[in-house]
């Protein structure tokens with residue numbers, strides 16, 4: 001497998017505000033888990049009149065910490081990378097207490113399901129942005145221009161935010177600092193995710209600030225390794241199919257040796273998202289419907 005160099009030596013002081021870089025501060029929520037690493041990092045851009053990226057999970061202590069860090073300042077914009085429950089729910093409480101409007105691509109599933117996602121674990125179904133943004137839109141906030149970069153895949157409504165002229169990109173969960181990203185159907189889409197990685201590879205930003213873990217200071221080889229890693233996963237799946245291993249549960253056992261039992265389900269979702277992409281390309285077919293418990297084989 002491609003070597004992925006994750007930065008896991010990230011320390012945070014829950015409730016405190018950290019100066020990450022000039023004009024960039026962060027408050028980390030106390031929601032550590034197997035999926036969020038140390039927790040959700042809420043970024044604060046600018047000083048005085050500030051923009052906040054991903055107010056975070058619905059934890060009153062986190063909202064209190066964020067607002068006390070900004071005592072005497074004004075939140076003018078709330079930018080939302082995507083609608084998972086560790087990212088967008090606190091925006092409602094922040095808006096209630098400050099009036100700060102929200103900016104996002106749309107409600108959960110907006111990039112893929114105009115009538116709403118049929119069923120989805122971890123989605124914040126309540127969030128509706130005050131202002132809908134699209135790929136390429138520029139938001140004037142925090143004394144600068146912030147470009148919206150639509151990066152569907154992790155979710156269909158995922159947006160990265162680029163700080164004009166700085167080479168800084170806030171990558172949400174599209175590219176994380178400490179782990180690969182879960183891509184879980186139906187709203188998660190591996191083909192879209194790969195295209196969104198290619199989009200980042202073509203941009204040439206200089207530093208990434210993910211929601212979980214610290215900055216990625218050399219993003220070009222990092223993104224290339226993520227793309228290679230996913231291609232290798234597809235090769236592994238083809239290899240399984242070539243040996244008659246056609247069910248996702250059995251593939252996970254072979255592809256992720258020694259995997260933490262708590263992560264088996266997420267790994268199965270990611271393999272399923274690869275399977276869907278490979279079936280859509282016509283590389284593989286299912287004996288029956290395309291489903292998480294389906295039985296697959298190579299074409300020919």
Ligand SMILES: [Zn+2]
Nearest residue numbers: 082084154173
């Ligand atoms: Zn997420």
